Amino acid sequence: MSALTLSGISGSAWYASLRHPVINPTNRKCSTIPILSLNNQYSRNFHLSWLGFFVAFLSWFAFSPLIPDVIKTDLKLTSEEVGNSNIVSLCSTLIVRAISGPLVDRYGPRKVMASLLIIGAIPSGLAGTVSTANGLYIVRFFIGILGGTFVSCQAWNTVFFDKNVVGTANALGGGWGNSGGGFTFIIMIALFNQLLADGMSPHNAWRVAFAIVPVPILLFVAAATLIYGTDHPAGKWSDRHGAVATALPASDDQTSIIDTKMTQKKSGEDIETGDEKDIKVTVTAINLVSELDTAVNKPLSLDMAYKIIFNPLTWLPALAYMTTFGYELAIDANLANVLYTLLKSPTFGQTKAGYIAGIYGLLNVFSRPLGGYFGDLIYVKFGVPGKKYLTIACGIAQGFLSLGLGFYIDNHSHPSLTVIIVIFVILAIFNEVANGVNFSLVPHCNPNSNGFMTGIVGAMGNLGGIFFAIIFRFEPSPAGKAFWISGAIAIGVNLLLCIIRVPQL
Numbered sequence: 001m002s003a004l005t006l007s008g009i010s011g012s013a014w015y016a017s018l019r020h021p022v023i024n025p026t027n028r029k030c031s032t033i034p035i036l037s038l039n040n041q042y043s044r045n046f047h048l049s050w051l052g053f054f055v056a057f058l059s060w061f062a063f064s065p066l067i068p069d070v071i072k073t074d075l076k077l078t079s080e081e082v083g084n085s086n087i088v089s090l091c092s093t094l095i096v097r098a099i100s101g102p103l104v105d106r107y108g109p110r111k112v113m114a115s116l117l118i119i120g121a122i123p124s125g126l127a128g129t130v131s132t133a134n135g136l137y138i139v140r141f142f143i144g145i146l147g148g149t150f151v152s153c154q155a156w157n158t159v160f161f162d163k164n165v166v167g168t169a170n171a172l173g174g175g176w177g178n179s180g181g182g183f184t185f186i187i188m189i190a191l192f193n194q195l196l197a198d199g200m201s202p203h204n205a206w207r208v209a210f211a212i213v214p215v216p217i218l219l220f221v222a223a224a225t226l227i228y229g230t231d232h233p234a235g236k237w238s239d240r241h242g243a244v245a246t247a248l249p250a251s252d253d254q255t256s257i258i259d260t261k262m263t264q265k266k267s268g269e270d271i272e273t274g275d276e277k278d279i280k281v282t283v284t285a286i287n288l289v290s291e292l293d294t295a296v297n298k299p300l301s302l303d304m305a306y307k308i309i310f311n312p313l314t315w316l317p318a319l320a321y322m323t324t325f326g327y328e329l330a331i332d333a334n335l336a337n338v339l340y341t342l343l344k345s346p347t348f349g350q351t352k353a354g355y356i357a358g359i360y361g362l363l364n365v366f367s368r369p370l371g372g373y374f375g376d377l378i379y380v381k382f383g384v385p386g387k388k389y390l391t392i393a394c395g396i397a398q399g400f401l402s403l404g405l406g407f408y409i410d411n412h413s414h415p416s417l418t419v420i421i422v423i424f425v426i427l428a429i430f431n432e433v434a435n436g437v438n439f440s441l442v443p444h445c446n447p448n449s450n451g452f453m454t455g456i457v458g459a460m461g462n463l464g465g466i467f468f469a470i471i472f473r474f475e476p477s478p479a480g481k482a483f484w485i486s487g488a489i490a491i492g493v494n495l496l497l498c499i500i501r502v503p504q505l
Contacts, residue, residue: 027294028233029162033169041230042160045110046169048221048229052113053153053177055221056146057184057361059124059214060089061332063140065185065358066192066209068337069350070202071136081133083473086333087466089140093147094462100151101455102300108237109159109451110229113152117222120146124214128207146218147462153177155454158443159232159240159297164376167387167440171372174439175364175432181332182361187213189354241296298448308452313445316500317438318460320391323490324398324434326464330486331360331431333465334472335424342409342479343417356421360428367429371436379440384502387441392494394434399490401427406484444503 017032021042024031030042037043063071067082077085096116103112123142130136153173161169188209195205231237298304308314336357340350371394378386405423409415438457446453472482 023233024162027162030160030233031162031164033161033165033172035172041233044228045156045160045230046173048225049109049113049153049156050173050176052117052221052225053149053173054180054183055214055217056117056120056149057178057180058187058217059120059127059143059210060093060146061181061184061361062124062127062188062210062214063089063136064333065189065336065354066206066350068340068353070192070206074203074206075130075133075136077133077136079476080473081136082337083334083469083476085133085136085140087469087473088137089144089333090147090329090462090465090469092141092144094459094466096145096148097151097455097458097462099455100148101155101452101458104152104155104451104454105297105449106299106451108231108240109152109156110225110231111237113149113156114222114225114229116145116148116152117218117225120149121215121218121222124210124218127210127214130207148458150174150177150461151451151455151458154439154442154458155297155451158450158454163443164379166443167372167375167379167437168369169372170439170442171375171436172369175366175368175372175436178328178364178368178432178435179362182358182364185336185354185358185361189351193351296448297451300449300452304449305452308446308449308456311446312500313502314453314456316388316497316502317391317442317445318457319493320395320497321435321438321457322460322464322467323493324395324431324438324464325461326466327398327402327468327486327490328360328428328431328435329462329465330468330472331424331428332357333469334482335360338472338479339417339420341476342415348417356417359421360424363425363428364432367432368436371433371438372440373436374433375437375440383504384441384444385504387437387444388500388502389498391434391437391441392497394430394437395494396491397430398427398434399487399492399494401430402487402490403484404487406480406482406487409480409483410478411480441502 017034018036019034020032020037021030021034021040022032023029033046034040034043035046038047063085067077067085071077072082100112100116120143123139123145127139127143130139154170157169157173158166191209191213192205195208196202200208232240234240234242336350336353339356340348340353343353374390375387378390382389401423405420405427408419408423442453442457443450468482468486471485475482475485
């Protein structure tokens with residue numbers, strides 16, 4: 001099913017695929033993921049895509065590890081106001097993700113990514129000025145703009161990577177980017193504690209932490225995106241329609257030989273590498289079997305929007321993502337506070353709760369990419385239906401594990417921290433694998449409007465985050481109730497999605 005084969009490479013073909021791009025002459029997309037190189041546009045754009053999403057978390061989630069204790073105390077917040085601020089942050093991200101999709105289709109993911117990072121740096125720099133609950137709502141609302149970088153991240157990888165690896169590319173980008181949530185917990189807590197150790201008061205320490213970490217990093221990555229990133233395999237975003245070959249022989253043995261010694265263009269192909277040795281890569285094209293092979297992002301029109309919105313296929317990944325990524329967002333925002341409230345003692349405070357909660361996000365480093373890899377693997381044998389049922393199965397497993405976690409907490413007056421960690425780690429793996437598989441499915445749904453489609457699915461993820469955050473906000477006691485309610489919802493929604501039909505390829 002793969003449109004490309006890799007041969008004639010000295011040494012390990014697998015290792016070579018991590019260093020050298022292999023280009024499909026049909027659409028100029030890459031059928032490998034050369035993550036161990038920066039000498040070609042495919043590698044650079046991949047790394048810039050996940051890095052832009054990663055650094056967004058350094059501001060977007062910077063409040064979560066500090067708000068259960070120091071910020072709550074400093075601003076004299078109630079538990080309800082803390083929950084409200086989490087919901088407000090997710091609301092703005094929902095709006096921006098929905099808007100980002102059409103902007104990506106019109107202007108390209110690179111420009112949208114850089115713009116969001118620059119705009120999001122402004123409220124990040126103002127976080128230290130907050131002194132009231134209303135001020136916190138306003139700042140967190142505008143910082144939530146940074147969550148829209150996810151749309152650019154996924155759309156950018158879909159533009160540059162071919163269907164045989166697009167699931168893995170999207171999952172790696174989304175997973176490594178999402179791990180920024182976990183790293184943010186570690187970075188902000190460590191920095192806050194260091195500032196305290198240096199003699200700064202808690203009132204000033206958390207404010208200074210925002211100025212030191214998010215703002216300069218956001219602006220630096222935005223500049224790198226504009227300088228080193230590219231819009232499309234064809235070059236400028238306006239040239240994207242010329243990337244698809246118009247007349248390829250329908251032959252299983254058509255090959256193009258690519259000399260990877262230097263950047264070059266040959267026979268209309270856009271070939272880029274910068275390796276030190278001559279390595280020949282064979283590119284084999286087969287009959288076009290999927291709309292994804294020749295799909296090109298088209299500017300959104302009212303007629304196109306109507307067709308996409310009323311297409312059931314749109315809502316398969318969107319509703320699934322609502323239950324999986326929405327759940328992850330709510331857990332990231334609330335887990336530290338739940339653990340702190342549930343287990344608070346002289347030996348268990350904000351720092352330990354924050355570090356443990358950070359595990360959930362850190363697991364994205366491997367679990368979400370694993371989902372994308374499984375999606376690409378199952379596609380070879382079962383096509384798009386395989387991706388669909390794998391997405392649903394992982395969502396249902398997440399639901400049952402959330403049920404189990406909730407019931408365990410509520411049925412034990414002194415629940416074991418070890419048991420809680422074991423359950424939520426397994427839960428996180430299924431949850432994040434589901435997210436990875438989902439975005440191996442998304443490129444097959446309305447492929448000529450991938451930006452809009454990615455925006456819809458991403459926004460639904462945030463809508464789910466708001467929905468699940470509301471459950472945690474209004475069902476804080478007993479502590480496990482929000483978990484089992486969320487699990488039951490995830491099971492029910494995913495079961496209903498089984499009836500939606502998908503294309504075979």
